[in-house]
Amino acid sequence: MLSLNAIFILSAIAGGLGAALAILDRYLASYGICHVDINNGAEESFDIEGGVTILQAINANNIFIPAACGGRATCGLCKLQVLEGGGLVLPTETPFFNKQEMKQGYRLACQVKIKNDIKILIPEEYLKVQRFRTEVVAIEDMTHDTKLIRMKLIEPDTIEFKPGQFIQFEIPGTNEFRAYSIASKPSMKHFVEIIVRLVPGGLCTTYIFEELTVGQEIYITGPFGEFYWHEESDREMVCVAGGSGVAPIRSILDTMFEKNITDRKVTYFYGARAVKDLYYYHECLEYEKKFPNFKYVPALSAMDPGDKWDGETGFIHLVIDKYYDDCSDKEAYLCGPPVMIDAVIEVLRKKGMPEEYIYFDKF
């Protein structure tokens, strides 16, 4: 006869432990209401039930800061100054800060748990960031593996940004988001366009390619980014894009030519693999015809057999190397894969471009 005792005893042990865990979780893991003071008493300060991270707390109160990795302490974008109440620095945070930053109280917002009243500093431009409810109005194919997504802003219905900045795209049905550069120009203030390249196995790009439909409601947050077009400058521009890095450059060039700013010399180097990967190509050829100060230099590094191409070939940084002798009076806007950016920065440095004029966004 099966021992009933066994079942009871085991259930009693499991149940007792479960109850103990639940009670302890209730009492130990609850910290009461904590006050989060922002920018020394600014109106955005709020109260919240403790136990959540600073990032979760401020997101719940409609304040958004860049946090590309979603709380995994791998991107380091959510750096904030915590003046008081942050507690001890966790080992997951230390790789991101140097000694001076530690002294100034810099912490990763996604790692610091709010256990008591806390005082933080949030840069003004982040307080301007908003969360937009949008509707997808177009999904256009740019190449075999790249699409343009156009979203109409519903609430709020306008966006202000500088060409080159990015938004965070919330993947529906998950708590995840991914950063995408804004490919449209600021004058299209009721719309945001992004360019997405399919990454095999990628969470967001697979979602966009397989599930996203026109008419769907999407939430985006932005604008973010230290990478943007310096309109006031009159230095010659060297724009370099690789892969899906075209998006911010498209935003910059479209804005520039819409405003008829034609006295600055601009050269746009675009690195792709084969003819089938070219996009925003005919638009740039048009710009070349209309604006004598604009030069378009696409280069293919891995052509398919049968490709007809009489333009530049090889890796883009080698092409740039050929074009310039002296870059000390120019400024550069680079976006694309980290490897490409590193290689191009090397070349530009060699040609004398000052570090502070090399602007880049590594994907």
Next chain:
Amino acid sequence: MNPFVIFFAAIFTNNIALTYFLGMCPFIAVSRDIKTAYGMGVAVIFVMTLTAAITWPIYHYLLVPYNVAYLEYVAFIIVIAALVQIVEMVIERFSPTLYINMGVFLPLITVNCAILGLALFMILRDYNFIQSIMYAIGSGIGWLIVIVAMAGIRTKLIFANVPKPLQGPGITMIIAGIMALGFMGFAGIVNLQ
């Protein structure tokens, strides 16, 4: 059996890592540098002592009287898992310093066979409560000594010419074997039935 004899034996002659080869996973993985090895060792002592203290009464006052002693494997695993969770919550709340130093290791220890092994040995050898506690603390200290020693050796090993196939876990296991041979030198100091 004098509890202190058990304590001493658990550290040297019946070392849980080198004599019984239990707890090998973290032993190989966490012995890279001394600081983390030390943190892990302290966490192990903590969990072992707490485990012995809780599972002994559960066995003798709950399982045996109701004739379900055979449930020890299942019951012990459930208790160890829950216990580690509780301990982690308590430490995180009351001592952030301790949490930063060893809290991260606690979830790793839950499935450590050394903890279950300890619980089962204490039943097998029929220890009373005091003996069990001393056994647990001793085993923990023995494990700590060995993993810190291993970490020290591995730090020096960085400058040695280890053949490529053996680098990492390979050479660590060989060294563990040599350390075990070394510890065999302690045999006979105490006699544990």
